[in-house]
Amino acid sequence: MGVDPREFRNTVGCFATGVTVITTTDSLGKPIGLTANSFTSLSLDPPMVLFCLDRKVASFDAFSEGGAFAVNILSELQKDISNRFATTGDDKWNDFDFVTWEGGSPIIPGSLANLECKAGNIFEGGDHIILTGEVMRISASEGSPLLYWKGGYAELNVD
Numbered sequence: 172m173g174v175d176p177r178e179f180r181n182t183v184g185c186f187a188t189g190v191t192v193i194t195t196t197d198s199l200g201k202p203i204g205l206t207a208n209s210f211t212s213l214s215l216d217p218p219m220v221l222f223c224l225d226r227k228v229a230s231f232d233a234f235s236e237g238g239a240f241a242v243n244i245l246s247e248l249q250k251d252i253s254n255r256f257a258t259t260g261d262d263k264w265n266d267f268d269f270v271t272w273e274g275g276s277p278i279i280p281g282s283l284a285n286l287e288c289k290a291g292n293i294f295e296g297g298d299h300i301i302l303t304g305e306v307m308r309i310s311a312s313e314g315s316p317l318l319y320w321k322g323g324y325a326e327l328n329v330d
């Protein structure tokens with residue numbers, strides 16, 4: 172029996188996630204980034220992470236051909252940044268401050284955490300690809316995460 176696409180979205184949307192902006196640079200050195208909630212940790216030794224990338228996104232070539240990427244885990248104060256990087260177009264970097272570490276991928280200040288990665292293996296995954304990365308440098312700070320659940324943003328409610 173086939174699975175209805177909308178029902179599938181609603182079903183997987185029951186799984187609450189954090190929200191990240193994953194960044195890299197293109198072959199000309201221009202910053203590239205997109206909002207992603209498919210991020211997860213993969214291996215502890217060596218430290219590795221993965222995320223899934225839609226084959227249709229404008230940043231596909233930069234990520235699939237790039238040697239490095241950075242994961243910026245967003246705080247609940249960064250919903251506007253999530254929205255900015257969930258739209259396509261060059262202007263998402265206009266008037267947007269970032270720093271870089273050794274790997275050169277944009278690191279977004281004010282994130283809950285940042286992980287800089289050396290790009291690893293890529294696996295096929297239907298209309299997405301799975302990109303793995305070895306974590307080379309990390310930073311984490313206090314704060315509450317931005318969450319995504321049932322197709323919308325949510326915040327932690329802890330006493």
Ligand SMILES: Cc1cc2nc3c(=O)[nH]c(=O)nc-3n(C[C@H](O)[C@H](O)[C@H](O)COP(=O)(O)O)c2cc1C
Pocket residue numbers: 190204205206207208209210222223224225226227228229230231253256257258259260319
């Ligand atoms: C909360 C949220 C999570 C998302 N997660 C992913 C993801 O994991 N992988 C992906 O390819 N796109 C994901 N997207 C969609 C991309 O952010 C969106 O297609 C973006 O416009 C791509 O930018 P680009 O076309 O400039 O590359 C997500 C969007 C939102 C709002």
